[in-house]
Amino acid sequence: MNFGFSFVGLIFLIMLFVPNVLWSRFPPEGYGELSKNENKFLLILERIGEVLVTCLALFTGIKFGWSLILAVAFILMILYEVYWLRYFTGNHTLNDMYSSFLDVPLPGATLPVLSALLLGIYANNIFLVISALILAIGHIGIHYNHKKEL
Template sequence: MGHFGFSYVGCIYLLMLFIPNIIWTKNRPEGYESFVIKENKTLLLFERVGQVCVTCVALIFSDFNIGSINLWSFWLVISFVLMLFYEINWIRYFKGKHTLKSFYGSFCGFPVASASLPIMAFLLLSIYGKVIWLFVSVIVLGVGHIGIHLQHLKAIK
């Protein structure tokens, strides 16, 4: 269920998530605004609710903090590797042309990497911390966020 307390790991993950997104607001791909107005409102609701829940849950449960190193730590390591891939994907985007295709493209075999990588990372973090609330929150976020990204990708093809 989870133990209340500040999670520095959750905070690090959220910083890894938010910082590139803040930079992205100044580097949006050309034509992005035309997709935003056509977003499915149900998916948008799932995304927004999921964002709030994931942010809160990642910070308020200390179960995500590093404890003893054992076999269970594998979940945290893989989760963190996915977050590193997410950062590398952003670096690739920022260094390249800021196109819709590069923004919604795959990276290292992960489709719509800018949406799928953090979702997978937070899912594995929820498994590592054994916190069902994060798992449920990430599923809600994933339905909305990945769903919207897939709709945008479909529209540009």
């Protein structure tokens, strides 16, 4: 396990953050009400996972090299970008946000979390893997609860 700046991690995080910044300008109607009921424990796990995954993806020293695991991680992130394109070109509704994409349930949460998990496996970094699992519990859990409330 290496530590140092990672351009692979930076690319991954740019792919993650750009749509989220855009989303903050175009949230679906009713999201504010929906988010008021979020489980506080899941929210804490989500925030911890976000910080840890961000830091570890940037500073794990992940080097680019051909790997099926890395390829799948980036394919998942490309699918995440396509999911957001669908959202931004649609009506910006809660149903647009929480509907499945290519049979992936809750793609806005599932795709980036799976990608982060694969990035940790590729980097052979147990801390990034654990961080991605923490993020998965919080982020997917919150999205699942939102979907149930709809």
